[in-house]
Amino acid sequence: FVCFILEDMNGGASHLFHETLVFCWTRTIEQADQQMRMLLARYSWFFLEVMSKTMAVAWIKQQQQERLSGSKKCAFAHNFYQNLTTLFVMLADEIQQLPLDIATELNRNIAFFIADLLGVMDPGACIALI
Numbered sequence: 001f002v003c004f005i006l007e008d009m010n011g012g013a014s015h016l017f018h019e020t021l022v023f024c025w026t027r028t029i030e031q032a033d034q035q036m037r038m039l040l041a042r043y044s045w046f047f048l049e050v051m052s053k054t055m056a057v058a059w060i061k062q063q064q065q066e067r068l069s070g071s072k073k074c075a076f077a078h079n080f081y082q083n084l085t086t087l088f089v090m091l092a093d094e095i096q097q098l099p100l101d102i103a104t105e106l107n108r109n110i111a112f113f114i115a116d117l118l119g120v121m122d123p124g125a126c127i128a129l130i
Contacts (some may be wrong), residue, residue, distance in 0.1 A: 018054040019076075021047060022083040029090045041098055043105045044091070048109050052116035059120040081125060088129045 024048060029040060040047075059075050091110060095103045117126045 016058050018051045019080045021051050026087050041102050044106050046110045048113040057122050
């Protein structure tokens with residue numbers, strides 16, 4: 001199984017893939033034109049699915065290393081929660097501006113993502129995203 005970790009080329013700290021993906025996605029939305037935003041919305045299922053899978057892998061690895069008893073409260077970094085919240089606010093704005101078919105698809109993808117998050121994140125944090 002592949003570990004989804006991006007290592008710093010200078011031998012510094014490594015970054016988890018889902019943290020990097022959320023950060024890059026928010027920056028891309030900020031700078032994208034209308035056509036790029038539509039493409040991001042249309043293929044959001046892929047990014048959200050990869051993110052949920054890598055979050056699950058990171059949570060399982062953390063449990064194995066630290067021998068946690070299922071604690072989801074501190075499973076992810078605080079800045080990741082902030083970036084994820086920012087992403088959800090941006091996606092909610094996108095839903096209002098996109099054509100109906102793409103907006104419906106994006107909304108559905110977000111709903112499935114939140115359902116996946118309930119398995120690896122603190123349920124309170126998941127509800128706060130809605």
